[in-house]
Amino acid sequence: MTEPLIRLEEVTKIYPGMEDPAVETLNLAVEPGEILVLVGPSGCGKSTTLRLINRMIEPSSGRIIYEGEDVTRGDPNELRRRMGYVIQQVGLFPHRTIAENIATVPRLLKWPDKKCRARADELLELVSMDPATYRDRYPRELSGGQAQRVGVARALGADPDVLLMDEPFGAIDPITRDRLQNEFLRLQGELKKTIVFVTHDVDEAVKMGDRIAILRERSEIAQLDTPERILTNPADDFVGNFLGSGAILKTLTLRRVGDIELSSVPLLRPPVDREQALRLLEETGERNALLLDRAERPLRWVDRRALNSFRGNLDAARPSVSVLVQPEDTLHDALSGMLQNSMGCAVVTDRGGKYLGVCTIESLAQLLIDTGKEAEASRA
Amino acid sequence: MTPPDRQPTLPAAAGRMRSRVASLTGNLDLIVTPVIAGILLLLLGGVWIYADFDPTTLRILEPDQLLVQLGEQLYVAFFSTLLVVVIAVPIGILVTREGAPMLKNFLVTILGLGQAIPAYGLIVVFFIFMGQGATTVVVALATFALLPVLRNTIVGLEQVDRAVIEAGRGMGMTPVQSLLRTELPLAVPVILAGIRTATVINVGMAALAFLIGGGGLGETINAGLKLNRPTAIFVGAVLVALVALTFDILGALAQRYLRPKGV
Numbered sequence: 001m002t003e004p005l006i007r008l009e010e011v012t013k014i015y016p017g018m019e020d021p022a023v024e025t026l027n028l029a030v031e032p033g034e035i036l037v038l039v040g041p042s043g044c045g046k047s048t049t050l051r052l053i054n055r056m057i058e059p060s061s062g063r064i065i066y067e068g069e070d071v072t073r074g075d076p077n078e079l080r081r082r083m084g085y086v087i088q089q090v091g092l093f094p095h096r097t098i099a100e101n102i103a104t105v106p107r108l109l110k111w112p113d114k115k116c117r118a119r120a121d122e123l124l125e126l127v128s129m130d131p132a133t134y135r136d137r138y139p140r141e142l143s144g145g146q147a148q149r150v151g152v153a154r155a156l157g158a159d160p161d162v163l164l165m166d167e168p169f170g171a172i173d174p175i176t177r178d179r180l181q182n183e184f185l186r187l188q189g190e191l192k193k194t195i196v197f198v199t200h201d202v203d204e205a206v207k208m209g210d211r212i213a214i215l216r217e218r219s220e221i222a223q224l225d226t227p228e229r230i231l232t233n234p235a236d237d238f239v240g241n242f243l244g245s246g247a248i249l250k251t252l253t254l255r256r257v258g259d260i261e262l263s264s265v266p267l268l269r270p271p272v273d274r275e276q277a278l279r280l281l282e283e284t285g286e287r288n289a290l291l292l293d294r295a296e297r298p299l300r301w302v303d304r305r306a307l308n309s310f311r312g313n314l315d316a317a318r319p320s321v322s323v324l325v326q327p328e329d330t331l332h333d334a335l336s337g338m339l340q341n342s343m344g345c346a347v348v349t350d351r352g353g354k355y356l357g358v359c360t361i362e363s364l365a366q367l368l369i370d371t372g373k374e375a376e377a378s379r380a
Numbered sequence: 381m382t383p384p385d386r387q388p389t390l391p392a393a394a395g396r397m398r399s400r401v402a403s404l405t406g407n408l409d410l411i412v413t414p415v416i417a418g419i420l421l422l423l424l425g426g427v428w429i430y431a432d433f434d435p436t437t438l439r440i441l442e443p444d445q446l447l448v449q450l451g452e453q454l455y456v457a458f459f460s461t462l463l464v465v466v467i468a469v470p471i472g473i474l475v476t477r478e479g480a481p482m483l484k485n486f487l488v489t490i491l492g493l494g495q496a497i498p499a500y501g502l503i504v505v506f507f508i509f510m511g512q513g514a515t516t517v518v519v520a521l522a523t524f525a526l527l528p529v530l531r532n533t534i535v536g537l538e539q540v541d542r543a544v545i546e547a548g549r550g551m552g553m554t555p556v557q558s559l560l561r562t563e564l565p566l567a568v569p570v571i572l573a574g575i576r577t578a579t580v581i582n583v584g585m586a587a588l589a590f591l592i593g594g595g596g597l598g599e600t601i602n603a604g605l606k607l608n609r610p611t612a613i614f615v616g617a618v619l620v621a622l623v624a625l626t627f628d629i630l631g632a633l634a635q636r637y638l639r640p641k642g643v
Contacts, residue, residue, distance in 0.1 A: 056550055081552035091547030095565050095640035105551050138642030154551070164550075 003068065004029035005162065005194045011052055011062030013045075022048045023219040025062070032161075035188065035195040037209035039202060041242065045219035046198045050164050053196060054080045067161070081105050084155030084163040084193075088170045090147045092139035098124070098150055099135035105157040123153035128183065145176040152184065156191075163195045170199065181207055202243055206231065207253050207330075214239050227254055232375035248372050250332075252364065257334050257348055258327030260367065262357025265290050265345075268302060277307055290321070290347065290355070297353045298324065301343065324349050325359065331367070334359045409632040417625040424618050431611045440603045440612040446619070452595030453623060456514055456586040460521035461579045468526050469571065472533025473559065484534060491527040499524045499585045507592045517594040521585050525578035532574025536567030565640045572638060576631030584624045597623070 006029070013023040022045045030036050038046040051057040053064065055076040063072045071079050092101050100107075102123050103116035111119070121131040127149040139147060148168060155163055169177045181204065188195065199205055205212050206227045213224040216238055223235040231247045231254075234240040243250070266280050266289040281289055281304060291299045298321045323337035323346045337346045338361050345360040433441075475484035494502075499521065506520040540563050548562045549555075590598035597620050604612030 054550060056546075077552040077554050079552075080550060085547070085550035087543060087547055087550065089541075089543035089546075091541065091543035091545075093544060093548070093562060094541075095642050097642070104548070104553075108552055108557070140642065151547075157551075 002032055004065075005032040005067060006030040006053060006196070007063075007065040008049075008052065009063040009065065011059045011064065013048055013052060013057060014060045021060070021218055023052065023059075026219050026221070028213065028221070028224075030162075030194055030196055031211075032194050033192045034210040035197055035208055037197045037199060037205040037212045038215055039199055039205040039209075039212060039242075040215035040219075040222075042200060044215045044217055046200075046215050047166055049215070049219045050166055050196055050198045053162075054083050054085060054164055056080075056085075081108055081158065082160055082162070084157070084160045086148075086151050086155045086163065086165040086168045088167040090151040092142075092147055092150060092154070094139050097136050097138060098142070099131075101139065101150060102154045102157055104154055105160075109158055111158075119157065120153075123156055124150075126156070126187065127153045129153075143176075144172050145180060148172060148180060149183075152187075156193075161194055163193050165195060165197045167199055168197070169204070170201075177204075184208075203250060203253065206250050214242060232371060233378055248368055248375070251371050252331040252335055252368070255331045255367075256327060257325050257329050257331060257346075257359055260331070260359065260363060262348055263345070263360050263363060265358050267292060267355075270294060272302075274307055277302065278304065281307075288343065290358075292355055295353075296355050298347045298349065298355050321347050323347060324353075326351060327356070331359075331364060335361070335364055338364075410629065410636070413625055413629050413632065417622060417629070420618050420622055420625070424615065424622075427611060427614060427618075433611065434609075436607055437604075437609045437612050440600060440607070440609060441615055446597075446600065449595060449597045449599050450619070450623070452514065452589065453583070453586045453597050453620070456517050456521065456589050456594055456596060457579065457583040457623075457627070460518045460525065460582045460586070461575070463518060463522035464525050464529050464578050464582075465575060467522070468529035468574075469533050472530050472537065472571075473564075476534055476537040477555075488527075488531060488534070491530055494523050495527045497524075499581075500588060500591075503588055503591060512593040514589060514594040516592055517586065517589040521582045524585065525581045528577040528581070529571070529574040532570050532577075533567070536570030536574075537563055539570065540566045566643065569635060569639045569643065572631070572635045576628065576635060579627050579631055580624055583627045584620065587620045 008026050008028040011023060011026045011028075012021050014021045026049060028049070038049055040046050048057055052059050053066075055064070055071070058076075059072065063070055065071070066079065066082075092098075093104070096104075099117060099120035102120040103111075106116045106119055117135075120135060124131040124134055129146065129149060134142075134146075134150075139150070142150065151168065152163075155165075169180050172180060185208065197205075197208055199208070209227050211224060212227055212230055214222045214230065216222045222242075223230055223239045225233075228251065230239065231243065231251050234243055234247065240247070266284045266286050268277055268280070268289050268291045270291075270293065272291065277289065281287070288301045288303045291302050293299050300321055323341050323343070325334045325337055325346045325348055327348065327350070334346045334348075338344055338359075344362075345358045347358050348356045350356055471487065475487060497505075502524050503517060503520040506516050506523075510516040510519065544566070545558055545562060548558050553561065586594075586596050587598040587601065589596040590602055597616055600616035600619070601613055604610070604614075604616055
């Protein structure tokens with residue numbers, strides 16, 4: 001085990017005029033390169049805990065160790081410049097251009113102008129925004145999702161080792177949020193930052209976290225473990241209740257489509273011969289066959305009725321397979337896809353769109369049953 | 381008195397809409413006031429051409445003398461406004477720093493009382509303590525016009541989105557950097573609105589400076605009244621109004637062009 005990058009030792013925070021501490025003798029270690037998610041019901045002190053790390057809130061007692069150095073005393077501003085900070089409301093400076101916003105910390109660190117500008121462009125690229133289009137715009141011209149991308153880019157401004165994120169995707173619509181989460185995970189795959197991430201959403205915690213700390217009142221750690229172990233083996237009733245009834249179902253977010261064995265379906269390739277196709281369905285006993293195009297890309301599902309009423313050229317049909325997933329997608333994505341169509345399965349393709357197999361609802365069900373049994377066995 | 385401009389931060393779409401509305405009202409400012417000033421100028425021209433100018437009226441309206449009075453008027457207005465800004469903006473900044481909320485309410489109340497006393501009364505009060513002259517008028521008017529600037533400075537700083545300040549502090553801005561780079565620039569539109577109000581008050585009220593020997597265009601109006609010369613009264617009054625309107629337009633222009641980009 002490597003030395004933790006951030007360590008909170010016996011940290012307590014009592015707000016003036018309050019009897020109960022908001023955070024009570026908390027010990028927490030954040031390993032380098034991990035995403036540690038703090039999750040818990042509102043008012044449990046998870047945000048306070050995060051803000052204690054960069055001393056936006058000063059601890060009443062205890063020590064904060066960062067990179068092996070006691071940072072409980074000393075200049076909090078210098079400490080903060082060494083840590084990225086992302087908040088739910090983003091808080092972009094409305095009177096500064098996107099590039100100026102991103103270069104906030106470099107500027108505070110007195111980097112030369114040229115280097116600041118180059119860094120802003122680099123970071124815009126990193127969060128998939130075209131520098132030429134966006135660098136001179138002002139924050140009010142951005143959508144919520146774009147603003148939070150810039151927020152993340154700004155936090156990465158001076159390439160800090162640590163990112164502190166306080167419900168960063170909390171105020172964003174579900175579809176955009178999902179995309180931002182995926183993008184962020186991809187980004188983290190490259191950057192390998194150490195991230196402390198606060199959320200109240202269990203699904204987000206499971207999706208984002210390498211480890212999850214479930215907090216209850218006064219920031220007491222109810223359980224700290226990998227998402228898999230927490231979901232299959234909650235430490236107590238509080239954790240169990242907090243995870244909710246679908247805990248096992250949530251394990252689907254943790255597995256990738258590529259991790260499970262794919263099933264196969266009857267395949268048709270152009271040119272399609274009607275008699276042959278009907279015979280194929282007959283032989284395999286399947287209701288549907290999948291038509292691929294010449295590049296092995298799924299085109300559409302074909303059933304008996306489609307074949308019977310078929311005139312003209314099936315090959316020319318527009319692609320109408322609505323649910324396509326890729327091996328990197330989670331099983332949860334595959335499941336929601338399946339529920340959207342009536343096929344009970346999702347077609348898996350590689351990045352280039354080439355057919356790999358199908359993922360069926362039966363295989364997911366079996367997987368969940370197995371996971372449940374394992375969990376029960378380990379509890380017994 | 382104009383209420384302080386509201387500048388809430390809004391999502392992009394609403395923000396664009398708001399900015400369109402704002403630019404429309406901004407334009408209205410810059411259209412209506414010049415039109416009124418133009419009408420007054422026309423009236424003034426009409427009077428100049430058609431009115432009956434007897435020797436006394438002509439003596440009152442001696443151009444050189446009018447110029448001197450105009451200079452005095454501007455002198456009083458300029459320095460009283462400068463004094464207001466120099467006093468009210470720093471106080472506004474000070475009381476909005478953390479840990480000074482009591483002081484803020486106290487000050488706003490006290491200065492509100494200052495404004496409840498008519499400017500005329502204030503000038504007399506200060507005359508008792510400071511004697512004759514333009515300096516007394518400058519101080520009296522500064523007291524009178526302090527509130528709009530102080531209040532707008534406070535409101536302007538307080539309406540800055542907390543999240544923006546929090547983000548800045550979280551990235552390691554010192555309190556001074558946060559004030560200079562974030563809070564003040566974002567408060568500029570509201571503070572300017574206050575300064576504009578104060579300027580217009582001071583330019584107009586400077587017409588009372590003659591009461592205690594501070595000169596100004598009030599002299600002309602006063603002479604017209606004393607000698608029963610309506611033409612002179614009219615010309616004096618219109619000149620005072622024109623100067624005030626001119627400064628209002630300048631204020632509107634300043635608000636428009638000094639507003640930080642992107643806001």
